Amino acid sequence: xxxxxxxxxxxxxxxxxxxxxxxxxxxxxxxxxxxxxxxxxxxxxxxxxxxxxxxxxxxxxxxxxxxxxxxxxxxxxxxxxxxxxxxxxxxxxxxxxxxxxxxxxxxxxxxxxxxxxxxxxxxxxxxxxxxxxxxxxxxxxxxxxxxxxxxxxxxxxxxxxxxxxxxxxxxxxxxxxxxxxxxxxxxxxxxxxxxxxxxxxxxxxxxxxxxxxxxxxxxxxxxxxxxxxxxxxxxxxxxxxxxxxxxxxxxxxxxxxxxxxxxxxxxxxxxxxxxxxxxxxxxxxxxxxxxxxxxxxxxxxxxxxxxxxxxxxxxxxxxxxxxxxxxxxxxxxxxxxxxxxxxxxxxxxxxxxx
Numbered sequence: 001x002x003x004x005x006x007x008x009x010x011x012x013x014x015x016x017x018x019x020x021x022x023x024x025x026x027x028x029x030x031x032x033x034x035x036x037x038x039x040x041x042x043x044x045x046x047x048x049x050x051x052x053x054x055x056x057x058x059x060x061x062x063x064x065x066x067x068x069x070x071x072x073x074x075x076x077x078x079x080x081x082x083x084x085x086x087x088x089x090x091x092x093x094x095x096x097x098x099x100x101x102x103x104x105x106x107x108x109x110x111x112x113x114x115x116x117x118x119x120x121x122x123x124x125x126x127x128x129x130x131x132x133x134x135x136x137x138x139x140x141x142x143x144x145x146x147x148x149x150x151x152x153x154x155x156x157x158x159x160x161x162x163x164x165x166x167x168x169x170x171x172x173x174x175x176x177x178x179x180x181x182x183x184x185x186x187x188x189x190x191x192x193x194x195x196x197x198x199x200x201x202x203x204x205x206x207x208x209x210x211x212x213x214x215x216x217x218x219x220x221x222x223x224x225x226x227x228x229x230x231x232x233x234x235x236x237x238x239x240x241x242x243x244x245x246x247x248x249x250x251x252x253x254x255x256x257x258x259x260x261x262x263x264x265x266x267x268x269x270x271x272x273x274x275x276x277x278x279x280x281x282x283x284x285x286x287x288x289x290x291x292x293x294x295x296x297x298x299x300x301x302x303x304x305x306x307x308x309x310x311x312x313x314x315x316x317x318x319x320x321x322x323x324x325x326x327x328x329x330x331x332x333x334x335x336x337x338x339x340x341x342x343x344x345x346x347x348x349x350x351x352x353x354x
Contacts, residue, residue: 023074030070034063039070043077048093051108058100065096089113089147094140104133109140113147118163125171132166157219161212168208172201177208181215 021043030039037052057063066073069092076090089112097109107122118132127133136143139162150156159181167176175190195201204211 021074021077023071026070026074027067030063030066034066035060039066039073043073044080045073045077051103055100055102058096058103061100062096062103065092065099087151089144089151091141091144094144098133098136098140104136105130109136109143113143114150115143115147128166129170131170135162135166157223159212159215159219161209164208164212168201168204172204173198177204177211181211182218183211183215 026039026042029042033039035052035057037049037057040046040049040052052058052062055062057066072092094109094112097112098104103109105122105127107119107127110116110119110122122128122132127136142162146156146160164177164180167180171177173190173195175187175195178184178187178190190196190200193200195204
């Protein structure tokens with residue numbers, strides 16, 4: 001009896017339906033209670049709601065801006081579904097945090113963009129004494145774009161020229177730009193000599209683009225040299241107890257060295273749970289002399305034609321000829337009984353035994 005199976009339906013993840021928000025209802029909450037963030041709670045923007053509640057709408061600045069951008073906030077809230085990245089940053093939110101004097105000087109826009117290092121610096125220095133606070137007004141779109149690219153692509157270790165200049169002035173004499181560019185020795189030297197008595201600090205204004213370029217090139221080289229396909233491997237003989245050979249051939253149990261652009265680094269070792277095999281090269285035969293031979297066969301169990309080493313029973317050095325191997329049980333020396341007995345090989349025009 002034939003069974004009718006239902007047609008195959010591809011599996012699709014269920015879409016979380018979100019209750020649509022109304023612009024009118026958002027304005028009803030924002031006009032009387034906007035200073036306390038009621039419209040943000042209504043639009044499921046809970047962090048902004050808490051921030052507005054404790055700062056009275058970012059001291060009124062954020063509340064006034066929200067009255068102008070309310071349709072955009074509602075549209076953004078209605079677009080959020082289960083398959084949408086709700087962490088995506090927007091320029092209007094960043095500007096609301098950056099333009100307000102208190103939140104901007106405390107660096108809340110950097111915390112919002114997940115730039116926590118700069119956020120702490122702004123909090124401790126009141127927006128780098130107001131210089132960074134004003135400078136950020138003109139670069140918010142670039143900061144938002146970088147934050148979204150980082151969310152989409154993962155970790156980004158590149159250094160930016162605008163960030164380096166923010167650290168160079170006015171804190172360049174303390175070497176903050178050198179610490180940012182992964183030059184800790186130069187940073188300490190600037191810290192204890194006040195930027196080489198101001199001379200190095202002034203010179204860095206001219207050479208900062210080159211420093212940023214060199215830092216990014218070194219980061220790319222560190223991350224990419226292991227994964228390149230055309231790298232040179234310096235290998236030596238296998239004399240290090242089964243470990244991967246290094247450049248000098250001396251066994252020290254480390255992986256081979258990778259040479260790229262004049263710099264040396266070690267390739268990662270693959271996990272190995274067994275014990276390394278010990279071999280010693282024979283100077284006479286050019287091979288390995290201390291491999292343990294098979295001891296299961298004896299001279300009585302070997303067919304005719306096998307030659308044995310006198311000092312090593314069971315070590316077969318020469319196989320039998322074709323005629324001796326294909327004569328089956330009639331060949332002299334073929335075992336007739338015992339655990340090593342085997343069926344004869346099939347002859348020509350003979351069906352093999354099943």
